[in-house]
Amino acid sequence: MSDDTDFAPLAETGQQLVFVTGPSGAGRSTAINVLEDLGFEAIDNLPLSLIPRLLDGPPLGRSMALGVDVRNRDFTTKALMKLLDRLPERADMKVSLLFLDARKDVLIRRYSETRRPHPMSPDEGLEAGIEREAELLAAIRARSDMLIDTSDLSPHELRESLTGMFGAPEDQRLSVSLQSFSYKRGVPHGVDMVFDCRFLRNPHWEAELRPLTGEDPKVAEYVQQDPRYAEFFAKIRELTEMLLPAYREEGKSYLTIGFGCTGGRHRSVSVAENMAEALANKGWQVSIRHREMERRR
Template sequence: MSTQPPSPNPHRIVIITGPSGAGRSTAINALEDLGFEAIDNLPLSLIPRLLSGRPLERSVALGVDVRNRDFTTKGLMKLVDALPLKTEAEVSLLYLNAREDVLVRRYSETRRPHPMAPNESLQDGIRRERELLGAIQSRSDIVIDTSDLSPHDLRAELTKLFAAPGESGLSVLLNSFSYKRGVPHGVDMVFDCRFLRNPHWDQDLRSLTGQDARVAEYVTADARFAPFFDKITELTDLLLPAFHDEGKSYLTIGLGCTGGKHRSVAVAEMMGKALANKGWQVSIRHRELERQLKSGAGDT
């Protein structure tokens, strides 16, 4: 007969809350993609019943906000304090926040009445909700300000926090950007491409992007490109396996140039192909090109 204690439940319970418009739905979807069982707007009184019984077979993400039928600040904090006594799973309270002006803009885009002020101004509802949730924010285990995060950025942050070590290997995001707009949030390492010759000054190439073969040829023709690309390839060949062995599941590499349209885009595309050919899970994001697509405007 074994005298060893039972193994602790390796799963997690993440309760996600925060003001409307701060990214709760994006977070729930992101955790679901990471293998969590996701449940949104379940009444607080039903959560202990949901988690009672046999140990969890999967981690659980629970979305909770002021729209929950029996939501109160005290009720949620009491629940968070009680859950560790009812389950061996690790319990975390994740609070997503954003500046008031950002919440106003995001909620205005939905064209829906605010749950805290259905017949009043949007600003009144946001302020009332933030006052109600203030005590919860101070009690939370993890607080993420999403004001300057895109949905993609928020997903990356949550992947870093909640992906099971070694579960799906190391995923690499290559993010091209413009230094004029600042380094993207959450990058792990950055390579500056501004020393390479700039296609912007060639009239035939100015309107194109680094995804065009002619721009890529122009950039690679710079005598400094080959040694630069060789060096960053050597560095990633060294670091990525080490990060993987340490259990890191997500790595973001930033590649910047002046306008985020030509050089950084071309290098990111070439680097993505090189890493993918070596078996790494790679995704590419071109921040400024996405911005142009949304606005319909050009940028150099």
């Protein structure tokens, strides 16, 4: 096919064309599956040389997600860059490059868990392959339109993020994620707002309550008996309820609020549970995650 292909059939549909790439183990396959669930025509590992023919064929009538990475038969940084340069800039066809990334230690752990050989170093050390792939993809990463670091994201959180980016308007309600956590392990990645609950009375020092969690009514009652609790909760609820409509009006589709305490099992969990109930009663779409409790489980 010649270099002057105009890709007209796809352009006429007015759909999205999303290239999904990133290092092996960063979540690219998960992202492809999510986009497919959102209604995209998803094709993974199609040789780059065949993509122009695909785009020049009959229109599919819906958006497309094309997964490309080092496993593609004819993949090179130069070839992908050239392909992207040839795609026309048109108002009725939005072309974007989504890059999924993760820290090296996370990629090593994920590969160690699956025991799969790395495509860039099947006969060498895992770390060498990861470093070689990162070097190969550096220019593509820099060019990406959207970059998601999945190092600290669960598959559910990645799905929520992609739904906010690519979901249909009816899917793009503002989703509120509440997370409890322990300050000992650090603030969760990607949190938009954080409330510190460490000043509240601590159930950890009560032998009867220590083995329980903030989901238990006994622990919740103990925390709420703190004379500062009622005013604290009323103020952060009022602040949150004021900000959520503003975030929605700005086009934000996903907001994460963190609640931290020392151990991440009692006070932060209790406050997060109460906030989830309060926001849900107001009609907000709420999900909740207790990070430290997940680790223990």
